[in-house]
Amino acid sequence: MDRRSFLKKAGIGSAAAASAAAASFPTPAISQGTMELKMVTTWPKNFPGLGTGAQRAADRITALTDGRITVKVFAAGELVPPFESFDAVSQGTADMYHAADYYWLGKHTAYAFFCAVPLGMTYAEQSAWIAYGGGQELWDELGAGFNIKSLLCGNTGTQMAGWFKNEVKSLEDLKGLKFRMPGLGGELMRQIGVNVINLPGGEIFPALQSGAIDGADWVGPWNDLAFGFYKVAKNYYYPNMSEGGAAIGLGINKGVWDKLSPTDQEIFKSAAAAENSQFYADFNANNAKSLNTLINEHGVKVSHFPDDIIDALGKAAPDVLASAATDDIGKRIHDAYLKSRDDYRGWSQVAEPAYVRDRARVLGS
Numbered sequence: 001m002d003r004r005s006f007l008k009k010a011g012i013g014s015a016a017a018a019s020a021a022a023a024s025f026p027t028p029a030i031s032q033g034t035m036e037l038k039m040v041t042t043w044p045k046n047f048p049g050l051g052t053g054a055q056r057a058a059d060r061i062t063a064l065t066d067g068r069i070t071v072k073v074f075a076a077g078e079l080v081p082p083f084e085s086f087d088a089v090s091q092g093t094a095d096m097y098h099a100a101d102y103y104w105l106g107k108h109t110a111y112a113f114f115c116a117v118p119l120g121m122t123y124a125e126q127s128a129w130i131a132y133g134g135g136q137e138l139w140d141e142l143g144a145g146f147n148i149k150s151l152l153c154g155n156t157g158t159q160m161a162g163w164f165k166n167e168v169k170s171l172e173d174l175k176g177l178k179f180r181m182p183g184l185g186g187e188l189m190r191q192i193g194v195n196v197i198n199l200p201g202g203e204i205f206p207a208l209q210s211g212a213i214d215g216a217d218w219v220g221p222w223n224d225l226a227f228g229f230y231k232v233a234k235n236y237y238y239p240n241m242s243e244g245g246a247a248i249g250l251g252i253n254k255g256v257w258d259k260l261s262p263t264d265q266e267i268f269k270s271a272a273a274a275e276n277s278q279f280y281a282d283f284n285a286n287n288a289k290s291l292n293t294l295i296n297e298h299g300v301k302v303s304h305f306p307d308d309i310i311d312a313l314g315k316a317a318p319d320v321l322a323s324a325a326t327d328d329i330g331k332r333i334h335d336a337y338l339k340s341r342d343d344y345r346g347w348s349q350v351a352e353p354a355y356v357r358d359r360a361r362v363l364g365s
Contacts, residue, residue: 003134003271034071037061037095037256042082042103044148045075048226048286050219050248053279054098057250060271065264071096080162082200085252090101090146095256098153101249102183107146109184109324114139114150116159116246116338117324118188118317122215122278123245125344133340138333143154145329149257151272154248154279159240160224162217163208163233171308180216180266181205184225185242191316192309198271208232219246220282221290237305241313254286 039058058071076082079094086104088094102115113120116133121129130152139150162181168174173191186196189307199211201223207213209232217240218224223337224236250272258267294300325334 011291020300023334028170031272033068037069037071038069038079039071039073039096039098040077040094041073041097042085042090042099042200045073045078048222048281049156049279050154050201050223051075053248053282057098057153057271057275060274061268064267064271065332066108069264069267073098076200076202077091083201086146086148089122089251090148090252092147092151092255092341094253096250096252098248100182100246101150101251102185102246104184108142108143108330109326110330112184112324113333113337114142114247114249116243117182117316118242118340119321120242120244120345121337121341122348123157123247125341125348126155126245126247127152127276128344129294129337129340132303133343134336135340138329138336142329142333143251144254147254148342149252149254151250151269152247152250153250153272153277154244154276156219156243157249157280158220158285159243159246160218160220161237161240162215163224163229164215164235165208165233166214167235167301168237168303168306170306171312175310177214178212180207180213180218183242184324185217185240187323188242188313188320191320193357205229205232217243220287221294222286225290225294229270230294230300234300236302240300241305241307241317248276250275331362 009218023138034195039054040263041051043054044057045051055073062070074080074094080088082099083337085094086107089097100115102112102117104111114130119204120126126135130139143150147184162179163179166173173193174189174194177191178195180197180199181189182198184199190196197207199207199213201218203214204216204218205227208229210218215233216229218227224316229305230236251267257265257268291302296304321334321338325331
């Protein structure tokens with residue numbers, strides 16, 4: 001797909017039009033036993049993985065309810081601007097959102113723990129924490145203060161550290177650079193001297209192209225290839241120490257959630273869980289192909305971040321995480337998250353990494 005088509009469809013920046021459109025949509029529309037729900041997203045329409053995952057989740061709910069509940073997806077800017085999705089659902093202008101919850105740090109810094117944080121959990125660990133480590137209960141408690149019920153509804157897996165116009169050979173090369181990164185990851189980069197700027201996805205390419213920013217993280221090879229970042233930057237770094245497994249949330253207006261029957265609530269949970277798994281599989285399959293394309297067809301140089309950068313990020317991470325514990329619920333989320341991360345990481349280090357490393361040695365890298 002062509003990057004320009006995504007950016008046109010994203011409608012980023014049309015705040016006035018979006019607000020006017022929002023006023024014309026009562027929520028939710030209920031007629032003769034059916035319910036029509038509006039899902040807003042922070043993604044360009046039908047954008048690979050992110051946008052298509054939102055649409056799959058909506059379609060699953062419609063299919064599993066035999067059409068009694070239909071969900072219409074509004075891409076970023078179509079109903080509300082992307083970063084206003086949370087308020088739209090909280091206030092009832094929209095019925096649900098599909099987004100990365102670390103976009104909502106302005107609402108509560110602890111929302112980052114339900115997406116991705118520095119030195120945080122992988123996809124497998126995050127899924128385990130939400131389902132079996134008390135994470136869902138804490139997420140529900142946090143969301144209750146904003147009239148939102150949240151469910152896991154996707155995960156990109158481990159992300160790339162980002163694109164840079166110039167080569168990064170040491171920590172000194174990062175200092176003062178204008179770099180796009182959201183969430184606590186952005187604060188982590190700020191701590192090591194980076195000038196951090198937060199932008200919606202649809203605004204990253206023009207900012208890179210114009211020189212408004214010197215580099216940017218987005219997601220990984222699949223989405224980065226679709227946005228065409230290789231056209232304006234050739235240096236692509238890994239790993240992203242702030243996004244070991246970036247979870248995507250399905251946030252549902254609590255009034256809408258409470259109106260659902262217990263059966264329909266289980267349908268929503270099942271639809272979100274199915275998408276959480278398919279979303280991750282989709283990213284893994286397409287990241288692999290897209291990385292090869294970036295390297296072999298577009299001359300992108302893929303490099304590991306220098307050790308002094310990794311060490312500096314690791315040193316700064318605990319204080320950045322602690323900064324999210326601003327009140328009682330924030331502290332409890334912070335403590336529960338870190339306990340589960342530390343409980344899981346022994347197994348995580350023994351299992352897949354050793355297998356993948358030794359498989360590569362036997363098969364040849």
